[in-house]
Amino acid sequence: MTRYLAGRVAALLPVLLAVGVTAFLLLHLIPGDPAAVILGPDASAAQVARLRHALGLDRPLAVQLALWLGRLLRGNLGDSIFLRQTVAQAIWQHLGPTAGLTALAEMLAIGAAIPSGVLAAWKRHSRFDQVFMSAVLLGVSIPSFWMGLNLIAVFAVAARWFPVAGYESPLRGVGPWLRHLLLPALALAFTQAGLIARMARDATIEILDEDYIRTARSKGVADAAVLLRHALRNALIPTVTVIGTSLANLLSGAVVVESVFVLPGIGSLVIQSVSRRDYPVIEGVVLFAAAVYVLLNLAVDLLYAVIDPRVRY
Amino acid sequence: MARFVTLLVRRRPMAAAALAVLGLLSLAALAAPWLGLPAPDRIEMAARLHPPSSVHPFGTDNFGRDVFARVLYSGRVSLPIGLAVMALSTVLGTAAGLLTGYYRWLDTTLTRLLDGLMAFPAILLAIALVAALGVGARNEVIAIALVYFPRTARIVRASTLQLRERAFVEAAVALGGGDVRILTAHILKNAVPPLIVQSTFVFAEAILADAALSFLGLGVKPPTPTWGNMLDEAHVFIALAPWFIVFPGTAIVATVLSLNLVGDAVRDLADPHAVAGRGLG
Numbered sequence: 001m002t003r004y005l006a007g008r009v010a011a012l013l014p015v016l017l018a019v020g021v022t023a024f025l026l027l028h029l030i031p032g033d034p035a036a037v038i039l040g041p042d043a044s045a046a047q048v049a050r051l052r053h054a055l056g057l058d059r060p061l062a063v064q065l066a067l068w069l070g071r072l073l074r075g076n077l078g079d080s081i082f083l084r085q086t087v088a089q090a091i092w093q094h095l096g097p098t099a100g101l102t103a104l105a106e107m108l109a110i111g112a113a114i115p116s117g118v119l120a121a122w123k124r125h126s127r128f129d130q131v132f133m134s135a136v137l138l139g140v141s142i143p144s145f146w147m148g149l150n151l152i153a154v155f156a157v158a159a160r161w162f163p164v165a166g167y168e169s170p171l172r173g174v175g176p177w178l179r180h181l182l183l184p185a186l187a188l189a190f191t192q193a194g195l196i197a198r199m200a201r202d203a204t205i206e207i208l209d210e211d212y213i214r215t216a217r218s219k220g221v222a223d224a225a226v227l228l229r230h231a232l233r234n235a236l237i238p239t240v241t242v243i244g245t246s247l248a249n250l251l252s253g254a255v256v257v258e259s260v261f262v263l264p265g266i267g268s269l270v271i272q273s274v275s276r277r278d279y280p281v282i283e284g285v286v287l288f289a290a291a292v293y294v295l296l297n298l299a300v301d302l303l304y305a306v307i308d309p310r311v312r313y
Numbered sequence: 314m315a316r317f318v319t320l321l322v323r324r325r326p327m328a329a330a331a332l333a334v335l336g337l338l339s340l341a342a343l344a345a346p347w348l349g350l351p352a353p354d355r356i357e358m359a360a361r362l363h364p365p366s367s368v369h370p371f372g373t374d375n376f377g378r379d380v381f382a383r384v385l386y387s388g389r390v391s392l393p394i395g396l397a398v399m400a401l402s403t404v405l406g407t408a409a410g411l412l413t414g415y416y417r418w419l420d421t422t423l424t425r426l427l428d429g430l431m432a433f434p435a436i437l438l439a440i441a442l443v444a445a446l447g448v449g450a451r452n453e454v455i456a457i458a459l460v461y462f463p464r465t466a467r468i469v470r471a472s473t474l475q476l477r478e479r480a481f482v483e484a485a486v487a488l489g490g491g492d493v494r495i496l497t498a499h500i501l502k503n504a505v506p507p508l509i510v511q512s513t514f515v516f517a518e519a520i521l522a523d524a525a526l527s528f529l530g531l532g533v534k535p536p537t538p539t540w541g542n543m544l545d546e547a548h549v550f551i552a553l554a555p556w557f558i559v560f561p562g563t564a565i566v567a568t569v570l571s572l573n574l575v576g577d578a579v580r581d582l583a584d585p586h587a588v589a590g591r592g593l594g
Binding site for chain 1: 425426428429430432433434435436437438440441442443444445446447517521524525528529531544547548551552555558562565566569570573574577
């Protein structure tokens with residue numbers, strides 16, 4: 001296990017390096033002089049020169065890359081140009097709403113997707129399966145932010161069950177926190193549920209054709225027991241992979257959904273930073289999100305060992 | 314093409330209907346200026362936020378502009394953006410996929426780089442790229458294509474790896490065929506079916522990404538209408554005019570859903586091993 005873990009982590013390093021280099025190149029994609037672009041048209045030459053120096057843009061590209069990677073290794077994402085704080089502090093401050101939102105959305109999505117996916121596979125080609133497949137296709141075709149707008153129109157504006165927008169810290173009570181997060185989480189969960197449910201159905205269909213399922217049924221095991229004890233557990237394995245990628249998708253969707261519900265999360269931080277031309281923050285958030293994705297996938301790989309005892313290292 | 318449509322109508326009626334919806338949406342967008350509609354930017358302050366009526370079938374927006382005309386005109390922006398993203402990411406993805414699949418020495422480095430690119434959440438990377446390149450239709454296309462081409466590359470690479478070992482490729486090598494000829498005439502030609510399927514899905518993703526970016530104010534800017542920026546305007550008036558969010562959103566869903574249906578159908582029809590009757594339609 002330790003050797004496997006070490007191998008997996010070692011395999012991550014080149015990917016993380018590629019991620020770092022890509023994020024570094026973002027700032028250098030800016031046409032012309034990034035310092036001049038950041039400061040806007042009214043800046044004096046001296047101001048531009050000072051920012052160039054502060055950002056290290058006056059050094060050779062290779063030196064800049066090496067310094068930036070060195071800083072990253074020490075966990076330093078740099079300083080915000082606009083906010084009086086480091087990029088890491090800004091991310092930390094905005095992490096709460098995004099983490100709560102994505103976790104809630106993922107729980108809702110899994111809760112709906114896995115039982116319905118397994119059931120659709122069990123009743124393959126039935127009426128339920130057809131409705132299920134249509135719902136899945138609709139789920140992946142509806143933009144989550146539009147879903148959010150519809151939920152606001154129905155449940156916040158018309159029914160007045162939920163606030164239209166805003167956020168409440170869970171420290172001030174779980175109830176208000178949940179009331180503010182439930183609609184955005186539902187909007188996000190719809191798409192995710194589609195992705196996970198399709199995977200769960202496919203995986204279950206494959207497993208239901210296995211010999212050990214036929215054996216179980218022929219020796220008279222009840223349908224429910226076959227489904228729960230034999231099929232579900234094995235169908236979970238490929239489904240777990242999709243959950244890893246879906247969490248990354250959720251981060252992507254969260255950016256837009258946060259802006260619909262005015263949640264002060266990572267997405268809002270990015271959008272604000274774009275209009276403030278605060279490139280170090282944009283770069284930092286993008287890098288942070290990619291790192292989360294890579295680490296989540298590592299966690300998923302390790303989860304295999306827990307769910308599937310056949311995986312040996 | 315005609316044979317494909319007949320096959321679709323017979324075996325996948327839902328996908329055939331989806332193809333018809335796509336054709337209708339494209340035709341409406343193309344013909345919009347000649348349909349006798351009010352100009353999409355004609356402001357009529359006396360008719361602000363009117364609900365759907367016989368004069369304005371989709372109602373009017375906060376400037377009294379005709380929402381039906383604006384939804385059709387949006388197709389003139391969003392559909393070409395989707396097409397351009399599809400074209401660009403297919404070209405980039407095919408090139409990267411062929412190279413990494415065929416040349417082992419390139420495979421490790423380039424594939425790692427593409428894996429790195431795929432680790433970024435899609436919309437977040439597109440936002441960062443647009444922020445760096447500047448707002449505008451051209452930069453938006455570049456940004457979205459850069460986000461999605463590694464997925465295409467991965468699929469072409471997988472086909473290339475398989476085809477490279479096949480006897481007919483070996484025969485072509487033995488006959489002294491050059492790399493370029495082998496890659497294009499023998500490998501690419503046989504990798505086309507999965508590539509078409511993938512391109513359809515990229516088109517759908519591009520429509521969704523364009524909608525998200527222009528909803529956030531990072532796509533094509535008003536007064537030029539796009540489905541995304543109309544939803545941004547509708548958001549403000551959601552309490553006064555809840556119907557306003559319905560139409561641009563439905564246009565997005567109709568486009569994306571149709572593309573997904575067509576993509577699924579092409580995949581199943583192209584794959585002789587696919588179980589008949591699986592999936593929709």
